[in-house]
Amino acid sequence: MRNLGVVFKAGSGYKALLVSILATSLGYGLYKGILDNYLAQIVTMNEFDRGLTEFFREMPGLLLVFILAALYTFSAERLYKIGSLIMLGGMVMISAVPPEKALVTMAVSLYSLGEHIQLGMKSTLTLGYALPGRGGEALGVQSAVNQIGSLAGLIVIIVAFLFVPEGSSFRIFFWIASLITLGSVATAMRLKGSSRTDPHRKRFYFRKKYTKYYMLEIFYGARKQVFFTFGPYVLILFYGARTAAISFLLALAAVAGFLLAPVVGRIIDRIGYKTVMVADTLILVVVCFFYGFAHHLFPRNVAYIVCCINYILDSVISLAAMASSVYVQDISDDPDEVRATLSTGISVNHMITILIALFGGWIWQTLGIETLFMLSALLGLINSAYAATIKTKKA
Numbered sequence: 307m308r309n310l311g312v313v314f315k316a317g318s319g320y321k322a323l324l325v326s327i328l329a330t331s332l333g334y335g336l337y338k339g340i341l342d343n344y345l346a347q348i349v350t351m352n353e354f355d356r357g358l359t360e361f362f363r364e365m366p367g368l369l370l371v372f373i374l375a376a377l378y379t380f381s382a383e384r385l386y387k388i389g390s391l392i393m394l395g396g397m398v399m400i401s402a403v404p405p406e407k408a409l410v411t412m413a414v415s416l417y418s419l420g421e422h423i424q425l426g427m428k429s430t431l432t433l434g435y436a437l438p439g440r441g442g443e444a445l446g447v448q449s450a451v452n453q454i455g456s457l458a459g460l461i462v463i464i465v466a467f468l469f470v471p472e473g474s475s476f477r478i479f480f481w482i483a484s485l486i487t488l489g490s491v492a493t494a495m496r497l498k499g500s501s502r503t504d505p506h507r508k509r510f511y512f513r514k515k516y517t518k519y520y521m522l523e524i525f526y527g528a529r530k531q532v533f534f535t536f537g538p539y540v541l542i543l544f545y546g547a548r549t550a551a552i553s554f555l556l557a558l559a560a561v562a563g564f565l566l567a568p569v570v571g572r573i574i575d576r577i578g579y580k581t582v583m584v585a586d587t588l589i590l591v592v593v594c595f596f597y598g599f600a601h602h603l604f605p606r607n608v609a610y611i612v613c614c615i616n617y618i619l620d621s622v623i624s625l626a627a628m629a630s631s632v633y634v635q636d637i638s639d640d641p642d643e644v645r646a647t648l649s650t651g652i653s654v655n656h657m658i659t660i661l662i663a664l665f666g667g668w669i670w671q672t673l674g675i676e677t678l679f680m681l682s683a684l685l686g687l688i689n690s691a692y693a694a695t696i697k698t699k700k701a
Contacts, residue, residue, distance in 0.1 A: 310447065312437070312440075313436060313437060313440045313443050313444050313447060314435050314437065314440075315435055315436070315437055318434075318435035319383070319435060319496075319497050319498060320431075320432070320435040320444075322493060322494075322496040323386075323428075323431050323432070323435065323448075324447070324451050325493050326386075326390070326490050326496075326497070327428065327448060327451050327452055327455070328451050328452075328454060328455045329455065329486060329487070329489045329490035329493055330390070330393070330424070330452075330455065330487065330490040331451070331452045331453070331454070331455025331456045331459070332455040332456070332459045332486050332490075333397065333455075333459065333483040333484070333486035333487040333490060334455070334456055334459065335455060335456035335457065335459020335460045335462075335463075335556075335560070336459040336460075336463060336479050336480075336482060336483040336486070337397065337400075337417075337459075337480065337483045338456070338459075338460075338556060339459060339460045339462075339463035339464075339479075339549070339552070339553035339556060340467075340476050340549055340553070342356075342538040342539060342542055342552060343472065343476075343542060343548065343549040343552060344405075344476045345359065345410070346539070346543060347472065348405045348476060349405045349406070349407055351407060352667075353536070353539060353543060353667040353670045353671055354667035354671055355667070356535065356536070356667055357535065357663050357664055357665070357666045357667025357668065357670075358411075358663075358664065358667065359407070359410075359411045359414060360531075360535040360663035360666075361660050361663045361664040362411050362412075362414075362415045363411075363414050363415050363418045363663070364418070364531070364656050364659050364660045364663050365415065365418075365656075366415065366418050366419035366421075366422045367418075367422045367425075367652055367653060367655065367656030367659065367660075368656035368657060368659075369653070370422050370426070370649060370652050370653045370656070371649065371650050371652075371653035371654075372653075373419075373423065374423075374426075374649050382427045382430045382431050382434070383427075383431065383497040383498070385423060385424075385427050386423075386424055386427040386428070386431065386494060386497065387491075387494045387497065388420075388423060389421070389422075389423030389424035389425075389427065390420065390424065390487075390490055390491040390494040391420065391491055392416065392417075392419050392420030392423065393417055393420030393421055393424070393487055393490075394420070394484065394487045394488055394490075394491050395416055395417075395420070396413055396414070396416035396417025396418070396419070397417055397480065397483055397484040397487045398484045399412070399413035399416055399417075400413035400414060400417065400480055401477060401480035401481045401483075401484050425652055426648045426649035426651075427649075428448060429445065429448075429648050430641070430644060430648055430649075431497075432445055432447075432448045433631065433635055433641070434641050439575070440575070441575070441631075441632050442571040442572065442573075442574035442575040442579075442628060442632045443568065443571045443572055443575055444571070445571050445628045445631060445632070446567045446568035446569070446570060446571020446572065446628065447567075447568060447571070449563060449567035449568075449570075449571070449625060449628065450563070450565075450567040450568050452563075453560045453561070453563035453564035453567060454560075454564055456556070456560045457557055457560035457561060457564060459483070459486075460554075460556050460557035460560060461557055462479075463479065463549065463550070463553040464550050464553045464554050464557060466479070467548070467549045467550040468550050472548070472549050512650060513643075513647070515637060516634065516637070516647050516651075518696055519630060519633060519634055519647065519651060520654045521692055522583070522630055522689060522692060522693060523630065523651045523652075523654045523655040524654060524655065524657060524658045525658075525685055525686075525688050525689035525692060526627060526630070526655065526689055527654075527655035527656060527657075527658050527662075528658040528659065528661075528662050528682075528685045529590065529682045529683075529685040529686045529689060530624060530627075531659045531662040531666070532594075532662060532678060532679065532681065533597075533620045533624075533682065535662075535663055535666060536666055536667070536670065536675075536678060537597070537617050537620070538552055538555075538556075538617075540597070540613065540675055541555070541610070541614070541617070544601075544675065545606070545609075545610040545613070547610075555617060555618070558618050559617065559618045559621035559622075562618055562621060562622050563621060563622070563625060566622055566625060567625050567628075570582070570625040570626060570628065571628060574626075574628060574629050575632075578698060579629035579630070579632045579633045579636070579698075580629075580633075580694075580696045580698050582626050582629040583626060583629045583630065583633075583689075583690070583693035583696070584690050584693045585626075585690075586623045586626035586690075587690030588690070589619065589623050590620070590623055590682075590683060590686040591683045591686065591687065592616075592619075593616045593619045593620050593623070594679040594682045594683035594686070595679070595680075595683065596612050596613070596616045597613050597616045597617070597620075597675075597679045598675050598676040598677075598678065598679030598680055599676055600612040600616075602676075630651070633696070634647050634648060636698070669681070
């Protein structure tokens with residue numbers, strides 16, 4: 307990774323931001339490493355239950371535009387801190403409540419609320435702290451730091467669950483993740499920026515010039531939700547993957563993300579966000595095909611390995627999502643507009659995401675995983691075709 311002094315502005319709050327992101331992702335690595343197995347083995351959620359839980363988990367993303375409208379005078383730094391506190395509340399709740407579907411879903415949704423508030427703020431602050439012309443690379447650094455923290459948490463889970471019984475250990479690691487998230491909150495409180503919103507700006511921010519960005523967010527949100535929700539669950543329910551195996555797979559994806567996120571960021575800066583947004587879907591079609599049909603083409607043990615490889619490939623091509631943030635920055639008039647647009651984009655993204663989460667489990671149960679992942683590939687192709695219509699400043 308390059309010297310950060312050539313990527314970020316001197317005197318900005320980028321160091322505190324990156325440390326906070328590192329701590330947040332460490333706690334998230336522990337949380338994510340055990341969550342799917344916890345839901346399947348302890349809470350006994352089937353594929354439809356998992357989709358229903360994901361529907362409620364994604365609801366804060368859909369409501370984000372209204373949440374931020376109520377807090378529209380707050381700075382990006384302050385919103386980031388609020389998100390940290392809510393994430394901590396969700397993590398503590400999932401650590402404390404009994405393994406009942408409704409209570410666990412509430413805890414996961416609370417954590418998700420804080421996560422979604424932070425999501426747009428992370429990109430906004432990173433782009434605001436970046437030097438001119440270094441937006442893509444700055445986002446790449448942010449993504450790499452996020453992957454480092456997640457990887458560390460996943461490694462802990464991999465090692466632990468090779469030696470300890472799964473059923474009796476999930477809650478312990480949720481509490482450890484809570485303590486680490488508390489450290490993230492403490493670090494976030496050190497952010498002292500003043501990127502305040504213009505009090506005269508509209509609370510609900512939609513502009514015609516961002517129409518293509520909103521549409522791209524809808525297509526991308528739909529296609530990524532299939533893998534995020536059902537990718538690990540296919541491996542757990544269909545192939546019988548245990549916690550250590552899932553965590554190892556997520557760790558490999560984190561390593562790939564750490565190594566390649568800065569590279570993807572530089573590629574976006576050099577060849578342009580449009581080219582990256584169009585090209586990533588070509589790989590996605592192949593990934594979805596093998597994820598949905600591997601068990602028809604190979605013996606079960608080989609199909610399992612093929613699906614694991616394709617899960618990692620999907621995590622790599624998902625890095626191309628940074629291109630849309632650079633696109634927004636490129637056509638915006640000021641940093642305040644970038645923040646508002648990225649936050650609105652998250653809500654627009656979730657208009658389709660929650661439907662995919664709700665009906666994805668039903669599609670799997672009734673039509674099979676083949677149909678589910680071909681749907682993801684089709685949505686990706688539509689995303690690519692639509693991205694090709696973007697007119698860049700150089701065009």
